[in-house]
Amino acid sequence: MRSLLDFLIRHSFVFLFILLETIALVLLFGFNDRQREAFLTSANSMSGSLFEWRTGVENFFSLRKENAILVEENTRLHNLLEEIADSQYVNTERSLSSERVIAARVIDNTVRRDDNYITINKGRRDGIDQGMGVYGPDGVVGVIMASGKRYSVVMSVLNGSTSISCKVKNSDSFGFLEWNGGDPYVAQIKDMPYHSAVGRGDTIVTTGFSSVFPENIPVGTVTDVERSKNGYTLRVKVNLSVDMSDLKWVYVHTETADEEIDELYKQTVR
């Protein structure tokens, strides 16, 4: 008996090892999506200030380039403004909706994992909530997955669970943008109807069907079209217009006027 006790005490670290490994593996595999989400949000609100500091230091060295990009975008917006002023047509419906864009800084970003997330420095305090669309100067970036008080986690386009409604520019053919891992510059559109008029070099933009993204935000360019295995739909390869590995600023689209659409959608889908 005594020798057994001795043995157990001398090897107590083995039990500790088993205990610690169990905790770690439960954290790793026992989490369902909701718990993982909670972990990511709380972890991000904790590490937010740290990453923000790092981004601040890093951004200092790219100010000149950032400036150039902003000037370019400013010019484009000015031109757009003039165009709108020139055309006497004013879309009243659109201007009535409570559409608002919030600029946010990217403070953490991954592109090489199977499921990538982005952390931005705006949260619930700034009016950001789950399900809002995020895009950069060059195009679509992702959708807000969870938001804490000061920071939010964005489910990047480069994530297995992301699906964004998009269409061929100036046409009615639409499908859903998805990403299957691998190359961070290339995504696919699945389930585009077989009769769709789509070819290499076509521009893909958002549909604006849901209120997540406004219409006509660039997504990418078509590089390849092939028939899917079932023969009824097309698989379209898209070169993303955003360089996801070099994101610094993004815009969050917060449109709330379409609650009725969301409500109807929820009712019909169920």
Next chain:
Amino acid sequence: MDRSSFLHRLYLLIGLVLLQVLFLNRICLFGYVTPLYYIWMIVRFDSSMKRYATLLWAFFLGLAIDLFSGTPGLNAASATLLAMFQPGIVKLFVSMDRHDVVIPGSASMGGRQFMGYLLLLTVLHSTVYFMLRSIPLGDWTELILKVIFSTLLTWIFMLVTEYLVAGSARKR
């Protein structure tokens, strides 16, 4: 363990976590090669440490990295496993009849033995890390490439550290 060496370890842990999450996690050569340099702490565990203490240090080191990388449990699991095997691996590379305290390093083990010791630890850690990360296991070629290149990069980083540490110790 006395208080000063506890604090010393704590500073090392904080320093390694910051280095890993702020800078090294950003390195991504050829798409998937990231140096997992933080295991330097486990490499340096000396033979006088209690086994349970090494396990706890490694677990919290891994957990801290996880907290900042959005990977719950991944680094905690692989670091704890590494700490479990570290004393045994040290014994492979020092002569059996030594009973003094061994702090793994080129001075105490000899340069070649230390390089081998580092390589074995790094291979073990990278293998466990990438296997856990890619479950369900599918693409074996990619997994093996990840393990090989990450091991090499981590190994080189640690050899450079040892060169600097040993060099500054000699000057003193």
